Amino acid sequence: MERDFVFDPSLVLSLPLWKLDGAKIRSEDAYGHLCTAYGALWRPAGRWFDGINDYIGIPSSVIQLNFTSENFSIIARVYVNTFPGHVCIFNRGLWNTDGYKFLILSTGELRVETSQAAANQASESSAGVIATGRHCTIGMSRTGASVRLYKNGEDVTSTEGVHINPKTSGRTAAIGIASDLTSQPFNGGIREFLVFSKSLIAGDHMRFHQILKWGGDS
Numbered sequence: 649m650e651r652d653f654v655f656d657p658s659l660v661l662s663l664p665l666w667k668l669d670g671a672k673i674r675s676e677d678a679y680g681h682l683c684t685a686y687g688a689l690w691r692p693a694g695r696w697f698d699g700i701n702d703y704i705g706i707p708s709s710v711i712q713l714n715f716t717s718e719n720f721s722i723i724a725r726v727y728v729n730t731f732p733g734h735v736c737i738f739n740r741g742l743w744n745t746d747g748y749k750f751l752i753l754s755t756g757e758l759r760v761e762t763s764q765a766a767a768n769q770a771s772e773s774s775a776g777v778i779a780t781g782r783h784c785t786i787g788m789s790r791t792g793a794s795v796r797l798y799k800n801g802e803d804v805t806s807t808e809g810v811h812i813n814p815k816t817s818g819r820t821a822a823i824g825i826a827s828d829l830t831s832q833p834f835n836g837g838i839r840e841f842l843v844f845s846k847s848l849i850a851g852d853h854m855r856f857h858q859i860l861k862w863g864g865d866s
Contacts, residue, residue, distance in 0.1 A: 699835025
């Protein structure tokens with residue numbers, strides 16, 4: 649399928665990590681954000697995160713990722729190697745303080761958290777949705793107070809929280825680790841990472857799954 653989505657003006661971050669080598673990488677979207685890879689070594693199938701301290705950082709000055717009242721969506725093509733604990737896919741914010749987080753729990757649940765001062769909300773899939781040793785496309789979309797979670801284009805939301813607008817966050821955004829840059833490190837590969845400043849419907853998530861999967865992966 650054609651990668652015509654790169655022309656979508658709501659695409660605020662596009663990182664095809666399978667072709668972006670080097671420590672400094674520029675996003676392939678209308679904004680051209682300069683990101684920094686800390687470890688996360690390049691491989692032909694994407695970037696590999698060691699589960700210790702590897703991550704890709706996006707500067708706090710990138711205001712397009714500071715979602716508060718806006719709808720937004722995240723899609724990533726990932727390979728989970730192990731669960732050293734809960735693992736963070738993307739984070740801009742701090743639990744119970746500000747911002748939002750997209751992560752996988754150690755029991756295989758997808759989870760999205762939104763936070764405000766001394767408050768938080770969460771939506772989850774059921775346990776075991778994400779397994780180690782397999783490629784999959786994961787995603788989330790926020791529409792107002794609702795957050796839906798997706799695996800391989802299918803809605804896998806089990807528990808849906810009532811999400812309040814995340815408090816504005818000026819923190820570094822991070823792929824593969826929490827925004828404190830030490831906790832919840834991801835162990836595995838990320839081939840592609842996309843963020844949209846709009847809500848994607850289920851059909852959109854399935855379309856992106858079909859675009860992003862390769863060859864023999866599921």
